Amino acid sequence: MADNAFASLASLTALMDKCVHCGFCLPACPSYLLTGKETDSPRGRIYAMRAGLDGRTDMTPTVVEHFDTCLGCMACETACPSGVKYAPLIEQTRAAVETHHRRTGGERWLRRLLFNTLPYPSRMSLLAWPLLLLGPLRRSPALLRLIPERFRPLLTLAPDVTIASLSARTPERTPATGERRMRVGLVTGCVQRTFFGSVNEATARVLAAEGCEVIAPPTQGCCGALGLHAGEADRARTFARSMIETFERAQVDVVAINAAGCGSAMKEYGHLLRDDPAWAARADAFSRKVRDVSELLAQLGPARAPRHRIEARVAYHDACHLGHAQGIRQQPRTVLSEIPGLTLVPVADADICCGSAGIFNLTQPAMASELGRRKASVLFDATPDLVVTSNPGCILQIQSAAREAGHPYRVLHIVELLDASITGRAIL
Ligand code: SF4
Ligand code: SF4
Known part of the structure; x- marks a missing residue:
């Protein structure tokens, strides 16, 4: 078993075996919708994981490709009548892929670039300046032709940057309007903080108008979602510990987040750090405080602010x-x-x-x-x-x-x- 690239999935055998191969998840799966291949479906991927664990298949580039085409969207979890929990399966599989599979030079380069910039707002701010200077020109076919195809989405998907959007800063403390109902910690995110500072400012204003004192600790870093969802679990754990510490210090009742991917990762901290005796309980307590901003507003009840x-x-x-x-x-x-x-x-x-x-x-x-x-x-x-x-x-x-x-x-x-x-x- 030691040489088996899928060996780390052994603890998840019961989860895999919950799949009864009914196929209800197939029409819900976007990668299957596009390719029509069983190997690009949830059922096919779970089958490949089990076959890998049983030693019936290796972690070949083709097998990895079918894991890479999974969007991690979890539509399969919603569709599955047997309650198969696909998230831990694909997260553990991705971690195994990053440990045992050597990616091509281009893939390694792109991943390094993404993992060394996206979780660091100060580095991303530096990248934002070329976007500001180029403006809409960066999407011109003439410029895009000069860029290797693999890197073009970095320019076409990037947001429109203005001086105002780059200089937006969320106040460290926004007092509640009227009687205070709770003290809320605001996660300002990485992409959100750099490119959508106005969204964070709006979040603080809305929560304050609804009676929340909003604390946005300026020292907070990345939540680790990027690493967690891409098979970089150790990196995610490091970010998670720092995030927990920051919000423990802030002494807040709940932790609000306006980015769905980050919220979903932070609600998983308890699971992510379950084997770390020094952090498991703290991670679990943190996860239980996490609320998406709309979840929190609904929880507060009928709108107070007109x-x-x-x-x-x-x-x-x-x-x-x-x-x-x-x-x-x-x-x-x-x-x-x-x-x-x-x-x-x-x-x-x-x-x-x-x-x-x-x-x-x-x-x-x-x-x-x-x-x-x-x-x-x-x-x-x-x-x-x-x-x-x-x-x-x-x-x-x-x-x-x-x-x-x-x-x-x-x-x-x-x-x-x-x-x-x-x-x-x-x-x-
Ligand atoms: S719906 Fe659930 S049980 Fe059915 S094939 Fe998909 S994952 Fe397996
Ligand atoms: S998480 Fe992956 S397997 Fe599940 S529906 Fe989305 S793309 Fe398909």
Whole structure:
């Protein structure tokens, strides 16, 4: 067993064996929808994991490719009637892949670049300046032709950067409006902090308007989601410990997050650090405090701050790491329904991933673009004025696909819409 590249999955045998091969998950799986191959489906991947553990298959480049095409969207968990927990299976498999499989030079280079920049806001700020200077020119076909294909999504997906967006800073403490209901720690994120500082500012304003004192510790780092979802568990554990320590010091009642992928990872800290006696209990206590911002607002009950009218058709896009991974679907809709004048419009194939999926749209650009095109198109068919969602990756992915297709709707974070409704700022 020691030479078996899949040996670390042995503790998950019971999870794998829960799969009864019924295939209900197949139509829900975006990679299967695109390729039509069993090997790119949840059932096929679980079969490959078991075959690897039993020594019936090796970790060949082809086998790895089928794990790499998994978006980690967890639509299969939602669809599975047998309650198969796919998340720990794919996370452990990805860790095994990174330990036992040697990637090509280009793949290694890209992954190194991503892991050494995305979790570090100060490094990302440096990368933001070329984006600012190039402006929309960075998407010109002439410039893109000069860039190796593998690296083009870094330019096409990157957000529009302005001096204002780069200099947005969330206050370390935002006092509650009126009587204080709770003390909330705000996770400011990495991509969110660098490129969507205005979303963090809006989050602090909305929570404060609803009676929360908001604490955004300036020393906080990355939550580790990027590493956790890409097979870099040790890196994720290091970030997790630091995050727990920071928010313990802040002495908050709950920890709020406005990025679905980060929230889903932080709710898993208890599991991630379960074998570390010094941290297991602290990680579990932290995870139990984590709330997505819409989850927290719904938990606070009916809106306290008056909402201004917004006459708009709004399509809500369920981020996979909010809907599938955290089961949070109703709360965002509930808080949106408190905005007078707003019409929530239904969207077809709402359970299918937009193709963002952490770094998937950077590592698997062809599949991600196709999923982005499909998502932008079904959103367009719903004829919305605005598309709102709860994850910066989804915003960038849908914006990019909508721009390419010439769709006119704007894509916003849900708190930007709530903030506009509370402050009366024009949003259309
Ligand atoms: S739906 Fe669940 S039990 Fe059925 S094949 Fe998929 S993972 Fe296995
Ligand atoms: S996580 Fe998403 S892409 Fe991966 S197997 Fe499940 S449904 Fe398919």
